[in-house]
Amino acid sequence: TQLLEQSPQFLSIQEGENLTVYCNSSSVFSSLQWYRQEPGEGPVLLVTVVTGGEVKKLKRLTFQFGDARKDSSLHITAAQPGDTGLYLCAGAQRSGSARQLTFGSGTQLTVLP
């Protein structure tokens, strides 16, 4: 069972369109991170959100952490071909002495020129 469900799994859109990627769980996270991964490379951190309801913006990317810290969304405005990649969310949990990180299955985004 996937702790973090990402949707959609695949997304192909035209340049200039807007899109939203969702990351949902029934568990509460201490923090949630978003990454982008290019083929053959390691994931690169885009943002970390910590507080319930927090919104962070990175140029055309807007990240939101749910009020209950169980879900998050990534919204891209006016997508460009350079946004193409695998988008991953990762939730950090604190339970006793454990500090595990769990990744979602990813959203493969293709932006067509």
Place this chain on the structure above:
Amino acid sequence: EAQVTQNPRYLITVTGKKLTVTCSQNMNHEYMSWYRQDPGLGLRQIYYSMNVEVTDKGDVPEGYKVSRKEKRNFPLILESPSPNQTSLYFCASSSTRLAGVPYEQYFGPGTRLTVT
């Protein structure tokens, strides 16, 4: 330059032959972690370490060992590799906040391992 390095980048080995994948970071991070990435299964945490001599299991620790004798290094050891450990492996290090919760992970370039 802040970075996480892994070696080797590619490795083909045979079942049962012990191997070690090295990982080093130069950011003085306390938290380090190993992941494997498989098609359809995403990134899964194997082991993590919150500091020197402090390691803990992730979601898929079976068949792997780790050690953290120095803050900058976190090697992954496969004592007796098997074909189901063929995968793409990533090491990562992270700053921490909120009582040790990883905050900003930086990933290495990956090690593609094939076990025949």
